[in-house]
Amino acid sequence: MTRRTAHPYENENKAADMTTTSSPSSRSSSPGATGDLGVTGPLVNGTWLDKTSMGAVDHINPATARTNGSVLLAGPQEVDDAVAAAKAAHPEWRAMSPDKRRRILQRVEELMLARVPELGRLTTLELGAPITMASALAHLCAGWFGYYAGWADKIEGATIPPSPVMVPGLDYTVPEPYGVVGIILTWNGPIMSVGMKIAPALAAGNCVVVKSPDLAPFTVARFAEIALEAGLPPGVLHILPGGPEAGEHLVRHPDVDMISFTGGIPTAKKILDSARHSLKPVLLELGGKTASVVFPDADLDEAVASTVRSCFNLSGQGCNLTTRLLVHRDVYERVVRTAAGAATALGVGDPFAPTTALGPVIGAAARDRILGVIERAADSSRLVVGGHAVDPAALTPEVRDGYFVEPTVLADVDPGSDVARHEVFGPVLSILPFGTEEEAVALANSTPYGLGAVLYTRDVSRVQRVVPQLQAGTVHVNGASGQPPGAPFGGYKQSGHGREGGKEGLFEFLQTKNVFIRA
Incomplete structure (x- = not known):
């Protein structure tokens, strides 16, 4: 007897087979209510929220025009809670032995590589990207975690040679994390930006609050589950699916020390305008006409x-x-x-x-x-x-x-x-x-x-x-x-400023302190 293989869309009234944990990112509601992907929402301090200040919206599968699932949207209140938890978690994460951070990031890579098929399937369901390309994006993301895991215990400064007019002593530099980094992801393949942004930010010792796109929230949520499974402390990573209100509040928040954004020029201009209130640095990866x-x-x-x-x-x-x-x-x-x-x-x-x-x-x-x-x-x-x-x-x-x-x-x-x-x-x-x-x-x-x-x-x-x-x-x-x-990626002119990937991408999330000790 030949077993018939079900088409992926035939499961549209069932929970996805690869998302069976109890978090909102994987919990299916009643049959037929929200489709294959169930409900996803914010992750704040290790807890998936069951309700949010901005309510829920349906997510539409662009390949079928049918409801994929439901998204609980984060707003300013959830941003405040996530930033507060990240700020509280930062001293311990920063003080963690670099080799321990390295092992956690290596474990993220291992788990992601093992789950490339499910991550690819999620990307295809939420974006309509061909499954081969969607799986390739997940594989790329895992590669960045492996690469930056290798940097986590190799971040070092320099000794400054003395000059003839210098007071005798020791002059050296120390690269240090910013603290709380706000990351705003775009919808066209956000799993790739997860690797290019979140991996180096964590390797550098920052805590991260991610505004994930409401058009493509499910793959990012699944990544967060994998990161927690790999041993990432709960307060270090927060995921907030949401719209412009959440993004603007994150940029303006006084306890967010840096912003990294991928998207279009009009939104980048709004981000720069909001960031001026606290003069925080902004890394921009924008459009192109290659x-x-x-x-x-x-x-x-x-x-x-x-x-x-x-x-x-x-x-x-x-x-x-x-x-x-x-x-x-x-x-x-x-x-x-x-x-x-x-x-x-x-x-x-x-x-x-x-x-x-x-x-x-x-x-x-x-x-x-x-x-x-x-x-x-x-x-x-x-x-x-x-x-x-x-x-x-x-x-x-x-x-x-x-x-x-x-x-x-x-x-x-x-x-x-x-x-x-x-x-x-x-x-x-x-x-x-x-x-x-x-x-x-x-x-x-x-x-x-x-x-x-x-x-x-x-x-x-x-x-x-x-x-x-x-x-x-x-x-x-x-x-x-x-x-x-290991290759730096970024643009000239209105394609943004700063670099993602490679050593340059790591040092975007570090600031340099100069230390002088008089002899």
Whole structure:
């Protein structure tokens, strides 16, 4: 007798099989009331709250347009309670032997690696991200915890050499944690930001209060359960799913010593405005309009394939995706045809299907906004493929009500247009021609952003000329590397300031004290 494997959406009236603890992040309510993921809410001082000041909202699965579960939203009261608990817990966490902090973070990595499938499934259910990509994000997150565990007992200062005019004595530096760090996560793959932000903040000896996104709270909550299981003391990590009220109160709170934020420029400006009241430092990882710059001597098929894979990753809902393709005129039409074919060949639909490369966008409002951007852009550019919502008849029954947009390719895009200069945050690739090396550099730098750039050429001399001129925090040549935990990530211009990942990412969460002891 053959056993039939249930589709993930068939469990929509049951508790998720990987979330069976008693916390609100995993507790299912009555059958049919809130769907597969049950109820999640704030974690404050080791306790999952059963009610909050802001009440509950439904979470919608973007692939099915059906209710996924329920989210208890945190507000100013929950922020106050979490910050107070974090402040009280900080002296003990800071004083803990660094090797003990290292072992806790190593245990987090081990548990996360063992639970990549369940973390991936949660990300797919709440974001609609294809399951292969969702699992990869969880694996990346675990890698950052392993990397920063290795730093936890290696944070050291320097001895300052004496100068001729110096009073005799010992001069040295000591890196110290800020205290309470407020972290505001964005919704497009928050598990990745968990690794890039929370891991180094904890390794540095800070306590953390996280404002998790109400659009994607379940995976972050599951991470918190894993962290507690790994031995993280209850007051060190707090999770507050919520909206703007919780975020603003966290930034303004006088006992929050630093803010780390990932998101868009408009919200970043509000955060900076709120942070000025206490003059606290703010780490910003913002948007991007990353360009692939393709010269005639490049491997054109690889350049197009890599650009298309990146552009349509997470349905275009990412900050460092290659959403612009700048192509030398000598090979322009060939590249346009190849890009159109590659985009058309992408599997679109059920994010749990192994062949799916493009899932839904996050919601109906996002879908309608993206389609409006495409419609306006088509007036001044050539719509090569896509440009519409996916025909429900082309989708499997489980996802026909989801928020799907066709992979879209625009050619002959006006460099000064909105679609060429600003984020679409949807599955849209803009292709622009150039004639000279100087023109290519000017086009690559012509947006307000400076997060990333990719250069395709076999000419080593050109690489050495062009790379120093690109205003971007990360430049890849002939293909991307992924995101190694030891590599710093961040942007120039309006893509933010500060770095996440690597040693630079650790020291963002430390402040340096200079000590002089007179002889």
